[in-house]
Amino acid sequence: MRQIITNEWRLLLRNKILLRLCIGFLLVFVLAIFLSSKQYQKQIASYKIAKDELREQWESIDSMNPHSAAHYGTYVFKPTNVLTNLDEGVNRVTGNVLRVEGHVQNEMVHSEASQMTSISKFGKLKASLLLQYIVPLLLIFLSFSSVNSEREQGRLKILLLQSPNLPKLMMSKALAIWLFGILLLSFTVLIYTLLNLKSFSSDIVYRLVLFMISYSLYYFIVVGLTVFLTARFKNATLALTSMIGIWILWTVFVPNIIMSSVEKWHPLPSRNEFKTAMQEDRSKGIDGHNPKDERGKALEEKILAEYKVDSLSQLPINFDGIRMQEDEEYGNIVWDKHFGNLSEVLQKQKKKVQLFGVFSPLISLQNSSMGYAGNDNLHHQLFLRQVEDYRRVFIKELNDEHAYGGSKTGDWGWKAKNEFFRSIKDFNYKNTNLNSVWNYYIMDNIFLVLWSIATVGLILFGTKRMDIV
Amino acid sequence: MITLNEVSKSFKGNKAIDNLSLNIVEGEILGLLGANGAGKSTTINMLLGFITPDSGQIRISDIDVISNSETARKLVGYIPENVNLYPHLSGIENLDYFCRIANLKYTKSELKEFLNTCGLETKAHKQKVSSYSKGMRQKVGIAIAFAKKAKVLLLDEPASGLDPLASNELSMLLKSLASSGTTILMASHDIFRVREVCHRIGILKNGILVKELNSKDVSANELEALYLKYMQN
Numbered sequence: 001m002r003q004i005i006t007n008e009w010r011l012l013l014r015n016k017i018l019l020r021l022c023i024g025f026l027l028v029f030v031l032a033i034f035l036s037s038k039q040y041q042k043q044i045a046s047y048k049i050a051k052d053e054l055r056e057q058w059e060s061i062d063s064m065n066p067h068s069a070a071h072y073g074t075y076v077f078k079p080t081n082v083l084t085n086l087d088e089g090v091n092r093v094t095g096n097v098l099r100v101e102g103h104v105q106n107e108m109v110h111s112e113a114s115q116m117t118s119i120s121k122f123g124k125l126k127a128s129l130l131l132q133y134i135v136p137l138l139l140i141f142l143s144f145s146s147v148n149s150e151r152e153q154g155r156l157k158i159l160l161l162q163s164p165n166l167p168k169l170m171m172s173k174a175l176a177i178w179l180f181g182i183l184l185l186s187f188t189v190l191i192y193t194l195l196n197l198k199s200f201s202s203d204i205v206y207r208l209v210l211f212m213i214s215y216s217l218y219y220f221i222v223v224g225l226t227v228f229l230t231a232r233f234k235n236a237t238l239a240l241t242s243m244i245g246i247w248i249l250w251t252v253f254v255p256n257i258i259m260s261s262v263e264k265w266h267p268l269p270s271r272n273e274f275k276t277a278m279q280e281d282r283s284k285g286i287d288g289h290n291p292k293d294e295r296g297k298a299l300e301e302k303i304l305a306e307y308k309v310d311s312l313s314q315l316p317i318n319f320d321g322i323r324m325q326e327d328e329e330y331g332n333i334v335w336d337k338h339f340g341n342l343s344e345v346l347q348k349q350k351k352k353v354q355l356f357g358v359f360s361p362l363i364s365l366q367n368s369s370m371g372y373a374g375n376d377n378l379h380h381q382l383f384l385r386q387v388e389d390y391r392r393v394f395i396k397e398l399n400d401e402h403a404y405g406g407s408k409t410g411d412w413g414w415k416a417k418n419e420f421f422r423s424i425k426d427f428n429y430k431n432t433n434l435n436s437v438w439n440y441y442i443m444d445n446i447f448l449v450l451w452s453i454a455t456v457g458l459i460l461f462g463t464k465r466m467d468i469v
Numbered sequence: 470m471i472t473l474n475e476v477s478k479s480f481k482g483n484k485a486i487d488n489l490s491l492n493i494v495e496g497e498i499l500g501l502l503g504a505n506g507a508g509k510s511t512t513i514n515m516l517l518g519f520i521t522p523d524s525g526q527i528r529i530s531d532i533d534v535i536s537n538s539e540t541a542r543k544l545v546g547y548i549p550e551n552v553n554l555y556p557h558l559s560g561i562e563n564l565d566y567f568c569r570i571a572n573l574k575y576t577k578s579e580l581k582e583f584l585n586t587c588g589l590e591t592k593a594h595k596q597k598v599s600s601y602s603k604g605m606r607q608k609v610g611i612a613i614a615f616a617k618k619a620k621v622l623l624l625d626e627p628a629s630g631l632d633p634l635a636s637n638e639l640s641m642l643l644k645s646l647a648s649s650g651t652t653i654l655m656a657s658h659d660i661f662r663v664r665e666v667c668h669r670i671g672i673l674k675n676g677i678l679v680k681e682l683n684s685k686d687v688s689a690n691e692l693e694a695l696y697l698k699y700m701q702n
Contacts, residue, residue, distance in 0.1 A: 003566065003569040003570050004570060007555070007558075007566050010557070010558065010562075011555060011557055011558075014557035014558070015557060153553035154549045154551060154552075154553050155553055155554070155555075157517060157519065157547055157549065158547060158549075158552075158567065158610070158613065159567075159570065160519075160542065161517070161542050161543075161545055161546065161547050161617075162567050162568075162570045162571035162613070162617065163570040163571060164538075164539035164542050164543065165539070468514075468519040469514050469519045469520055
């Protein structure tokens, strides 16, 4: 087996056309990664500048009414993951900036995607475009050529006289071409690592290893299937057409079929529907029986009783701040309900999409690739959760200052001092550790492994009766 | 060494081989003459175990080729009409590779010796096969069988397209192999070459062995006349 693999490599390296093609290919890879890295560094730098500037603006507020400050708000930035250079995932549609403001939660999962009705718009790719679409295509042609040339040139008979085990011969060829794919992948990852070494952490390394394993499995599936089909079909054109057909099916048809089916099975509300439902729940009450004005009245009575006074003007505190916080907390319950529903729908959609890995290993690869790169919808939702948690603390601090900072009810001209604004902490994004979300990608990994096992089976048992003559 | 007993093979209802029986003893060269489509290549492919006959028995050195083709192939060397080796490798690299996949490990000097024995000039050993003539590639092909110590050599139109010198070299080489005990079956159109090289000659027509004779018993002209007579009938 080692001899056949070595020979395949020797042939690949001595084929000048192929060698030039590979060099060109690698240069494109280097260029793609280099440009991505540059863009990443530029993005990081501009985020830092913007973040610092916003913080400076916030801290330089000399004096302002806390409620005005709540509407003044701030922006939070989702730190770009270093693995974005390899797979941008959903970031292109979700964006990395969110506004944090009083009363206003991020009503939809993401801004731009909210204009879309389907998650099919997700996952447009970067360097992953080359790794997911172009490298497999190259591997298909190499695998086909490797097997077909043996038959067409009549070498297959001589090979089988020397080494009579046909499945072993086919497996060796598949492994040789697969290793070529691994070389391209490793080269990409190596260049990427060298360019981004400073940003590496143990979690990134862990993610990168799993990222590589997923791609390695997918490449084996593509190569193995091509070898199998080329061996089985005596008609070379039919063999190549079949494999290209499978590739088109996996890359074009299956994803579109899946996305439209999943969207029908588990529809997401449109931005308007979502917004209207939120507003309705907030004003009329979640159950429709405790409208906003009634809730406000009950709160007023409760506070008056608590302070043992008859009117708001007698209160030593500013009731407006308490009312606003109460409204905010009710809004949080409404948001949790709707965000929870939305998450549930997205989870159901994701699971259904993952199940389609049975038909297309590319689906499993794309899911795990985006996931391991930390740029899938799950990671984005975790980011949104962190932003919302921060927003709640941020607004509560402002409302509390409004209520207990020294002003009286109706005193909208009262202003908090600079020290107060400085004391409010900035948003700090905590990276999602892969260990905590790994289980979300188990199904994708299982499908990739199952596809690989099936491919091994096809080569070992399906090529036994190959038509030699 | 090679036995075909009442072997028949049809493709989509057309009889390619009809009740063919042949026996070739050790060290003997049998030439199969016949027009295109006579069944020569089918016979060789059945001996290689790549085509299974519909009926009859095929044995190579007492091994049943039909039920045990992988074992039988270990004894066989095969030279097709065009020996297409790996063009990006040299002659010696090709030989080395084909030996290694058969688990035969030879030193460089041993490999060179095989190539020399098969008539490939030393200066050509390291040249890429893409620059080889057909005759040179055939010599490497025979060297592969020779290095494998094949007891049986099957040749399918080996002299086709060779220049007279290369063709003559091939004849000499085959005779030399036969004298050292290799059993050879050679399918060809080339009446004169077959007459010159082979001990016995069989004429195939539409899958039927219409004539079998010793080459000593006929002159080249007589063989040609006989061949044409069978082809015209």
